[in-house]
Amino acid sequence: MIDRQPPHPRKPPLSTSQKFVRLAGIGLVVLVVASAFAYVNGSLDPQRLTPARVVDVFEHNNGIHPGYRRNHPKGVCVAGYFESNGAASALSRAEVFASGRTPVIGRLALPTGNPYSPDSAAPIRSFAVQFTQPNGQQWRSGMNSMPVFPVGTPQAFIDLQKATAPDPKTGKPDPAKPAAFFAAHPEAQPFLAWVKTAKPSASFVTETYNSVNAFELLDKAGKRQAVRWSLVPHAKGDAPAPDAKDYLEQDLTERLASGPQRWDLVLTLANPQDPTGDASKSWPGEHKTVNAGTLVVERDSAQLTGDCRDINYDPLILPDGIEGSDDPLLAARSAAYAASYMRRTGEVDQLSATPTQEKQP
Numbered sequence: 001m002i003d004r005q006p007p008h009p010r011k012p013p014l015s016t017s018q019k020f021v022r023l024a025g026i027g028l029v030v031l032v033v034a035s036a037f038a039y040v041n042g043s044l045d046p047q048r049l050t051p052a053r054v055v056d057v058f059e060h061n062n063g064i065h066p067g068y069r070r071n072h073p074k075g076v077c078v079a080g081y082f083e084s085n086g087a088a089s090a091l092s093r094a095e096v097f098a099s100g101r102t103p104v105i106g107r108l109a110l111p112t113g114n115p116y117s118p119d120s121a122a123p124i125r126s127f128a129v130q131f132t133q134p135n136g137q138q139w140r141s142g143m144n145s146m147p148v149f150p151v152g153t154p155q156a157f158i159d160l161q162k163a164t165a166p167d168p169k170t171g172k173p174d175p176a177k178p179a180a181f182f183a184a185h186p187e188a189q190p191f192l193a194w195v196k197t198a199k200p201s202a203s204f205v206t207e208t209y210n211s212v213n214a215f216e217l218l219d220k221a222g223k224r225q226a227v228r229w230s231l232v233p234h235a236k237g238d239a240p241a242p243d244a245k246d247y248l249e250q251d252l253t254e255r256l257a258s259g260p261q262r263w264d265l266v267l268t269l270a271n272p273q274d275p276t277g278d279a280s281k282s283w284p285g286e287h288k289t290v291n292a293g294t295l296v297v298e299r300d301s302a303q304l305t306g307d308c309r310d311i312n313y314d315p316l317i318l319p320d321g322i323e324g325s326d327d328p329l330l331a332a333r334s335a336a337y338a339a340s341y342m343r344r345t346g347e348v349d350q351l352s353a354t355p356t357q358e359k360q361p
Contacts, residue, residue, distance in 0.1 A: 065114070065115050065116075066344075066347040067304075067344055067347045068115045068344060069340060069344060070113065070340040070343070070344070071111065071113060071340065072107075072109040072110065072111050072112075072126050072128075073109075073112075073113065073114065073115040074109060074110045074112065074114070074115045074116070074117055074119075075107050075108055075109030075110065075126075075303050075308075076107070076108050076109075076204075076248075076249045076252060076300050076301070076302065076303055076306075077105070077106070077107055077300060077301045077302070077303050077306025077307055077308035077309065078105075078106045078107065078108060078252075078297045078299070078300050078301075078308070079103075079104065079105050079106070079297070079298060079299050079300075079301070079306075079307060080103075080104050080106075080260065080295070080296045080297040080298040080299070081101045081102060081103050081104055081295075081296055081298075082096065082101065082102045082104050082131055082265065082293055082294070082295050082296070083100075083101055083293050083294045083295075083296060084096060084097055084098060084099055084100060084101075084102065084292060084293035085099060085291070085292065085293045085294075086098060086099035086293075087290050087291060087292055087293070088217075088267055088290050088292035088293075090219060091217045091219055091225050091227075091267070091269075091290065092217035092218060092219060092225075092321040092322060093218060093219055093220045093320065093321040094133070094137075094139065094217075094319045094320060094321030094322050095133040095134055095135055095137070095319065095321075096131050096133055096139055096319065097292055097293075097321070102131045102132065102133060102134075103131075103132050104129055104130065104131055104132075104295060104296075104297075105129075105130045105132075105307045105308055105311060106127060106128060106129040106130065106297065106308065107127070107128045107303065107308040107311070107313065108125065108126070108127055108204040108248070108252065109125070109126045109127075109128070110122065110124075110125065110126075110248065111124045111125070111126050111144065118244075118245040118246070119200065119241065119244075119245065119246055119247050119248045120200040120241045121200075122200065123145075123195075123198035123199050123200045123201070124144055124145050124146050124198075125144075125145045125201060125204055125207045125209070125248075126142065126143065126144045126145070126209070127142075127143050127144075127204075127207075127209040127231060128140070128141070128142045128143070128308075128311075128313035129141050129143070129231075129295070129313075130308075130311055130313065131319075133319055135319075137319035137320060138317055138319065139317070139318055139319050139322060140311075140312075140313050140314055140315065140317040140318075141211060141229075141313070141315060142313045142315055142333070143209035143210055143211055143212070143229075143230075143231060144209065144210060144212060145201075145207045145208060145209055145210070146191070146194060146198075146210070146212070147190070147194055147210055147212070147282065148190050148191055148194070148212060148279065148280055148281065148282055149191065149212060149279040149280045149329075150188045150191040150192075150280060151185055151187055151188050151191075151280050159181055159185075160178075160181060160185075162177075163177040163178045163180070163181035164177075164178050164181075187280060187281075188280070190280070190281075190282055191280065199240070199241070200241040201238075201239075201241065202237070202239040202240060202241050202242060202247070202251065203235070203237060203239075203248065203251045203252070203255070204248055204251070204252050205233055205235045205251075205252065205255055205261045205297075206233050206235050206236060206237040206238070207233060208230055208231065208232050208233060209230065209231040209263070210228065210229075210230045211228050211229045211230070212228070212279050213228070213279050213315065213324075213325065213327045213329055213330055214226050214227065214228050214270065214274075214276035214277075214279075214325040214327055215227055215228070215229075215318075215322055215323065215324060215325055216276075216322070216323045216324070216325055217267075217321065217322060218320075218321050218322070218323060219321075224323075225269055225270070226269075226270035226274070226276045226325060227267045227268060227269055227270060228267075228268050228270070228283070229265060229266065229267050229268065229292075230265075230266050230268070231263035231264070231265060231266075231295060232263060232264045232266050233261075233262070233263050234261070234262040234263065234264070234294075235255070235261060235262075249300070252300055253300055256297070256298070256299060256300055260296045260297060260298045261296070261297045262294050262295065262296050262297075263294065263295045263297075264291050264293070264294055264295075265291070265292045265293055265294070265295055266289050266290070266291050266292070267289060267290045267291075267292055268283065268287050268288075268289050269287060269288045269289070269290065270283060270287070271283070271285070271287060276325040276326055276327060277325065277326040277327045277328070278327070279327055279329055310345065312337055312338065312341040313337070314333075314334050314337050314338065315330055315333050315334060315337075316330055316331065316333075316334040
């Protein structure tokens with residue numbers, strides 16, 4: 001007999017204040033992009049932000065956790081391969097799209113700034129992947145389960161961080177500030193619509209992960225095609241998150257014990273009018289898509305001892321046949337990731353931490 005759980009009660013819709021409190025947590029995901037974007041763009045002169053100062057902001061907001069990533073610090077390493085079906089080889093000369101297998105080292109993570117956050121702290125999950133081609137060239141991609149960024153200019157990003165910053169007295173944002181911000185930024189409505197329905201998932205493997213930024217594929221003749229991509233899961237499910245602090249890694253391990261987990265790599269081809277330099281804008285209307293193959297995760301390992309520990313998932317580490325688009329966030333992310341990587345790898349190795357330290361709230 002199948003033990004059926006009673007239907008999960010429908011939760012009441014989020015109030016305006018609850019929506020913006022949740023948004024404060026989501027803001028951690030875009031903080032590094034926002035600040036680094038301003039650094040690359042130069043719009044904050046004469047007090048120009050640098051990648052190091054971006055990392056300082058993370059440490060100020062989230063505390064210092066030596067040896068951990070400053071963004072998405074709570075995660076798990078995974079390994080497997082990408083099985084290309086050859087369907088994208090006409091669009092890109094990159095070896096990864098030729099028929100056959102490419103080894104993959106990845107990292108599934110929770111996008112908060114604290115490695116001790118509960119898994120329900122944010123509704124976003126992330127998936128970073130490194131493909132290593134036979135010729136030695138690598139493709140690194142950092143993807144998130146949100147469909148778009150909230151806004152598309154440096155000043156708007158900065159104002160968003162200010163509006164959603166916790167009040168020192170309450171530890172929560174002042175609801176009036178984000179309300180005023182979004183009233184002045186109607187371009188954020190697609191992101192707000194997503195936030196309204198987003199909820200923490202019960203599993204990494206049922207999520208769709210999006211590049212959000214646009215990239216360009218180059219074929220053998222040098223012809224360019226702008227794309228965004230997504231990893232679309234084979235596993236299905238929309239179960240509510242368990243009432244527990246840590247469940248994502250355990251769920252992943254249990255699923256892998258039953259067999260490999262799979263995602264299809266789906267390329268969405270830009271139409272001529274689609275914006276490629278603004279990650280806050282979706283691409284509306286019909287688009288051609290290409291299923292380039294299947295990413296297969298075979299095993300997982302702890303992030304402090306696994307192969308992903310020392311990988312900087314810089315989105316501009318790309319093989320011949322894939323290039324960054326005109327989206328300035330890409331260069332910004334690259335600069336900030338490098339600063340964070342250099343800082344954390346120069347700190348005390350967390351492998352020497354005591355169990356008490358590792359479980360510290």
